[in-house]
Amino acid sequence: MFSGKNDSKSSHPKSDSEKKFIAALKKKDIRAYERLYDEYSNIVGGIARSYLNAGDVEDVIQEVFLRVYKSVKRFKGDSAFSTWLYRITVNVCKDFLKKYSKRSETVVDFEDEEVPFKEPVSDVSVEHKVAAEFERESFEAIMSKLSEDDRLFITLRDIEGLDYEEISKIVNKPLGTVKSRIHYARKKLRNLLKKYGIE
């Protein structure tokens, strides 16, 4: 009902049903949190998956909603609820990244990894599957070459379709900076696509 995209565009003033929903969250109504999970776990998971580009996505989702539970009382409604939620998501992702670096664990690094070579197969349907798999692996390799921030910017803007203003609130950076960061992230991605020969 309050999907991220719609919510971001009609955040002020909030609808009655959204106000009731937020009030229920503040009252720690478990059903409201079930609804929160159903409506937002996709986008929260999407941000986590793109930002971390690794596992732990469900852990991030759980942590995000637990933080909402702990701090929703402090939500004053100055921004859209979705903006506030995505900001928490980005912070949780950053915390997870710090945890990775502390554990000296590296997220799968494709830096010097070549795009895998697939043997030609005669069967047409198998050929399609192999081609699709090849493309999937190439795309994953390309996405992993972007920095976490670049992946996040592309995800928020091009995948989730959030507007620049909301993104600037989520990442807590000026609007101009966000615009230029997205411009350069897109450019980097296009250059990588060229480099990998993706047409």
Next chain:
Amino acid sequence: MNCKEINESIMDRYFDNELNADEIRELREHLSNCSQCSSDFKSYRKIVDFQKTRLSLASSSIGRDKLVKKLKRRKALPMQIAIGFAAITLSFFGTKTYMDFKNIDNRYKMIVDKSVEMMVSTASSENPVSKGIKSASAEIENTTENIIDLVNDEE
């Protein structure tokens, strides 16, 4: 509209839905004649679509149930803390009250013991008071015996 313009700004504005109708027409014309720009557009669209599919996984009921369990535990936590605190407080005061009663009991016992001790020591010492007490008790003892003898004789 040339390749550089497209790469520097037009493509961004296209993906941000900021191009007007004339610009879109011009862009289409360019793309139909420029294989490199056309390929850039297609590949960017492809990877965005790929990411959309990859990232839009359906929410799992397992994850939701896990969250609900955690939240219920958290919700019950203040009550558990209160019960624990009440139990600790009760056991503390219960123990204290028991110890107080025990102390009072001990104190009474001590007073009685001391009194008996004092009486015994007073009776056994050689000072005038104890002598007086001794002779008085001996006299009472004799008188009592005489009375008993008289009663026996009369019978």
